[in-house]
Amino acid sequence: MSGGNGAGRHAVAVTVNGTEHAREIDPRTLLVHFIREELGLTGTHIGCDTSHCGACTVLLDGTPVKSCTVFAVQADGHEIRTVEGLADGNELHPIQEGFWEKHGLQCGYCTPGMMLTATELLRRNPDPTEAEIRFAISGNLCRCTGYNKIVEAVQYAAAKLRESSDTADASDQETREMTA
Ligand code: FES
Ligand code: FES
Numbered sequence: 001m002s003g004g005n006g007a008g009r010h011a012v013a014v015t016v017n018g019t020e021h022a023r024e025i026d027p028r029t030l031l032v033h034f035i036r037e038e039l040g041l042t043g044t045h046i047g048c049d050t051s052h053c054g055a056c057t058v059l060l061d062g063t064p065v066k067s068c069t070v071f072a073v074q075a076d077g078h079e080i081r082t083v084e085g086l087a088d089g090n091e092l093h094p095i096q097e098g099f100w101e102k103h104g105l106q107c108g109y110c111t112p113g114m115m116l117t118a119t120e121l122l123r124r125n126p127d128p129t130e131a132e133i134r135f136a137i138s139g140n141l142c143r144c145t146g147y148n149k150i151v152e153a154v155q156y157a158a159a160k161l162r163e164s165s166d167t168a169d170a171s172d173q174e175t176r177e178m179t180a
Contacts, residue, residue, distance in 0.1 A: 017085030057113030104153030
């Protein structure tokens with residue numbers, strides 16, 4: 001933890017989407033406000049302020065957290081991933097592609113949080129059942145879609161990620177055979 005500076009401000013240094021940011025902030029600042037207002041990353045939404053909706057979900061050291069329930073100072077020294085960190089340049093992440101292809105959003109308010117939660121699910125469970133997907137996103141509320149299209153979007157991303165990991169495995173195998 002970085003220390004306070006004696007003027008009611010507190011030094012915080014976090015890595016967000018691979019970039020380090022250091023700020024002096026009011027220790028009561030919530031992580032969601034820090035991300036949106038200090039860093040200008042407004043893809044992280046605020047939907048309720050009562051820790052129910054999940055619109056503010058980000059990954060903190062890879063774990064989904066509702067960033068309206070975390071003080072920014074608690075994230076000091078840690079890694080955060082927001083929706084802005086999903087795409088690789090102009091190339092959409094498979095979960096983004098899934099939401100696009102399967103029409104997994106309407107107003108889009110819940111979408112960043114949904115996608116980050118789903119990304120973490122697919123990291124630990126590359127082939128989830130429909131029930132597992134529904135359980136994983138149960139902390140993220142959507143008022144528009146009825147969830148079916150979101151589930152299809154996650155299934156699309158799961159298949160795509162499995163396909164690319166099979167391709168990577170095959171190419172590793174080929175390299176090993178060539179260098180053996
Ligand atoms: Fe954080 Fe709703 S704004 S859970
Ligand atoms: Fe509108 Fe989910 S798309 S809240």
